[in-house]
Amino acid sequence: xxxxxxxxxxxxxxxxxxxxxxxxxxxxxxxxxxxxxxxxxxxxxxxxxxxxxxxxxxxxxxxxxxxxxxxxxxxxxxxxxxxxxxxxxxxxxxxxxxxxxxxxxxxxxxxxxxxxxxxxxxxxxxxxxxxxxxxxxxxxxxxxxxxxxxxxxxxxxxxxxxxxxxxxxxxxxxxxxxxxxxxxxxxxxxxxxxxxxxxxxxxxxxxxxxxxxxx
Numbered sequence: 001x002x003x004x005x006x007x008x009x010x011x012x013x014x015x016x017x018x019x020x021x022x023x024x025x026x027x028x029x030x031x032x033x034x035x036x037x038x039x040x041x042x043x044x045x046x047x048x049x050x051x052x053x054x055x056x057x058x059x060x061x062x063x064x065x066x067x068x069x070x071x072x073x074x075x076x077x078x079x080x081x082x083x084x085x086x087x088x089x090x091x092x093x094x095x096x097x098x099x100x101x102x103x104x105x106x107x108x109x110x111x112x113x114x115x116x117x118x119x120x121x122x123x124x125x126x127x128x129x130x131x132x133x134x135x136x137x138x139x140x141x142x143x144x145x146x147x148x149x150x151x152x153x154x155x156x157x158x159x160x161x162x163x164x165x166x167x168x169x170x171x172x173x174x175x176x177x178x179x180x181x182x183x184x185x186x187x188x189x190x191x192x193x194x195x196x197x198x199x200x201x202x203x204x205x206x207x208x209x210x211x212x213x214x215x
Contacts (some may be wrong), residue, residue, distance in 0.1 A: 069167045070097040072186065072214035083194050084116040094131070094215055103214075104133040111202060119164060125153040126202055134188065137162045142178035144210070152200055179210055187213040 030098035071094065078089030091109020098104070111126040137143065153170035172185040174196055181190030196204040 029074070040105070064154060071095070072097055072105070073101060074212055074214040075108075076107060078111055086112075086114040088112045089126075091128075093212075093214070095132070095134075100139070102133070103138050104131070104138075106131050116159065119158060119160065121155045121159050122154060122156050124152060126150050127153045128202075134183075136183060141185050142183040142190060143179055144181070144188065144190050144192065146175075146177040148175045148177070149173075150175065150202060152202070171196050171200065173202070175201055175203060177203060178212075181210075187211070 022101050050087050067118050074093040074095065076089065076093055077089030078087050089109060089111035091107050093107035095103050095105030102167040106129070109126070111124075111128075113122075113124040113126070115122050115124075122148045128148055128150035130146050132146040133142070135143040148167045151170070151193060152173055153168070155166070157163035175198065176195045177192050178195060179190035179192035182186060188211070190210045190212075191207055192203070194201055197205070
């Protein structure tokens with residue numbers, strides 16, 4: 001009887017010690033092995049995409065993009081007819097309204113001029129290109145600058161039976177026009193002045209009135 005009790009005691013002690021050391025994942029297998037009970041558990045999962053930072057566009061201000069709605073189209077028109085003077089001109093202009101304070105652009109133009117003096121009949125042609133900029137310190141005030149380059153060729157013929165010769169004249173004529181005035185919607189009325197004052201400049205001497213419109 002005593003031996004049976006001792007035997008049961010040792011048996012229970014062995015079972016108790018074995019139960020304390022039993023684990024459910026003691027076999028080392030590959031992470032993809034079907035026997036690995038942890039293979040479906042995400043390990044070191046990193047969020048998709050790059051973290052937001054100074055170099056990430058979505059973390060800061062979006063970059064400036066071209067907006068077609070800010071394009072402005074205008075025309076430089078010239079029409080003046082009298083008995084001794086004819087002036088016809090056309091020049092498409094295109095600008096971009098960067099913001100409420102500034103617009104800039106470029107254009108080309110062609111002018112034909114015919115005039116008469118007592119001795120000569122003068123016919124002139126002008127082909128030019130220009131850049132321009134408008135600044136608006138106030139919503140109704142416009143400041144204007146326009147550098148341009150023009151090529152002018154002219155023919156002079158005597159009008160009467162006099163001892164005068166016909167001759168031709170051509171050349172490149174630069175201009176730098178500045179102005180200030182009022183802004184009326186998308187139109188401008190400015191008082192302008194050509195700083196270069198070349199003898200062949202297509203612009204009048206001194207101050208002159210300028211009108212432009214963009215749509």
